[in-house]
Amino acid sequence: MVAVHSTARGPALGGCRMWTYDDARAAVRDVLRLSRAMTFKAAVAGLPLGGGKGVIMLRPDEPPLSPERREAVLQDFGDTVEALGGDYLTAEDVGTGEPDMEVIAGRTSHVTGLATGSGDPSPWTAIGCEVAVRATLERVFGTGDPSGRRIAVIGLGSVGGRLAELLHEGGAELVVADVDQSKRELAERLGATWTDPLSAMTAEVDLVAPCALGGVLNDETVPALRCKAIAGAANNQLADDSLEAQIAERGILWAPDFVCNAGGIINICVELEPSGYDPARAETNVRVVGDSLRTIFDSAAATGTTPLTAALALGQERLRG
Ligand code: NAD
Numbered sequence: 612m613v614a615v616h617s618t619a620r621g622p623a624l625g626g627c628r629m630w631t632y633d634d635a636r637a638a639v640r641d642v643l644r645l646s647r648a649m650t651f652k653a654a655v656a657g658l659p660l661g662g663g664k665g666v667i668m669l670r671p672d673e674p675p676l677s678p679e680r681r682e683a684v685l686q687d688f689g690d691t692v693e694a695l696g697g698d699y700l701t702a703e704d705v706g707t708g709e710p711d712m713e714v715i716a717g718r719t720s721h722v723t724g725l726a727t728g729s730g731d732p733s734p735w736t737a738i739g740c741e742v743a744v745r746a747t748l749e750r751v752f753g754t755g756d757p758s759g760r761r762i763a764v765i766g767l768g769s770v771g772g773r774l775a776e777l778l779h780e781g782g783a784e785l786v787v788a789d790v791d792q793s794k795r796e797l798a799e800r801l802g803a804t805w806t807d808p809l810s811a812m813t814a815e816v817d818l819v820a821p822c823a824l825g826g827v828l829n830d831e832t833v834p835a836l837r838c839k840a841i842a843g844a845a846n847n848q849l850a851d852d853s854l855e856a857q858i859a860e861r862g863i864l865w866a867p868d869f870v871c872n873a874g875g876i877i878n879i880c881v882e883l884e885p886s887g888y889d890p891a892r893a894e895t896n897v898r899v900v901g902d903s904l905r906t907i908f909d910s911a912a913a914t915g916t917t918p919l920t921a922a923l924a925l926g927q928e929r930l931r932g
Pocket residue numbers: 732733734736765766767768769770771788789790791794808822823824825844845846872873875
């Protein structure tokens with residue numbers, strides 16, 4: 612399934628998620644929710660893109676797809692994308708990768724993030740996240756320099772692992788966690804303290820960077836937080852939007868996830884420019900994440916609202932053009 616939430620600012624871009632759902636209703640709900648989030652992510656980042664999303668639904672009772680069946684499913688998805696005539700541009704997401712995009716590209720030209728284009732978005736998401744961490748530290752401590760700051764990174768995957776490296780290079784003292792024990796190696800290389808995900812989330816640190824799954828800010832973790840700020844890549848960090856007020860009441864600054872993790876989509880957008888993909892331009896553009904956050908923090912302070920409310924208002928304003 613493909614959801615096109617908005618084309619007000621340009622073609623609807625959003626990754627193709629291959630995931631297990633209990634039923635089609637749950638998958639439709641997810642694709643609609645995610646497509647709306649993409650509209651706001653692109654609008655707040657100031658990109659000439661709308662919001663869309665693709666979902667290939669796997670069934671819980673089904674054995675893993677054989678390579679032949681996976682290829683056939685991806686080709687069907689490619690036909691669906693092609694039928695939308697460019698209103699929707701696909702990309703990789705949870706459960707899909709570059710080789711899958713190559714298969715989809717056999718059926719439609721409306722595919723981004725191929726090795727011949729902007730490639731894997733994760734390193735760019737990590738750069739954008741590091742810029743977001745600096746902008747958030749700057750707001751709380753008056754300086755964005757991570758040197759000597761204690762920072763917890765949860766999830767050392769493609770984005771979190773690179774973010775941890777960048778923060779280590781910047782002189783931060785790291786506390787890290789991942790459910791995958793093989794990530795201990797990276798922790799050791801960075802001289803980081805290894806702990807479990809809940810302890811990292813509630814550690815006494817300057818900033819927590821959630822870079823694994825969504826829903827990590829919930830009724831259990833929010834009252835136990837001991838950090839001053841939160842800025843990370845994980846999508847949908849708030850289990851419920853109302854938790855943001857509780858976080859703010861506790862004097863903790865939360866940088867909206869969809870602003871922090873826009874680096875990947877900003878990088879993809881460079882490949883859609885008439886002059887084609889250029890990594891130097893991508894890096895310049897990704898660094899704009901810091902300016903977006905500063906605008907949002909300023910607006911929240913000026914209007915007495917939270918960063919999420921200010922970010923959504925900025926998105927609405929940009930959608931109106
Ligand atoms: P990834 O799969 O490469 O890494 C996720 C890491 O989190 C893995 O190492 C995994 O073992 C770990 N993990 C899973 N469950 C965990 C848990 N409960 N506690 C601690 N660690 C756990 O994914 P990624 O590409 O690095 O993406 C990370 C997050 O950032 C996701 O929420 C993703 O939606 C979001 N995001 C990624 C991009 C991108 O460009 N890759 C862009 C925007 C948003």
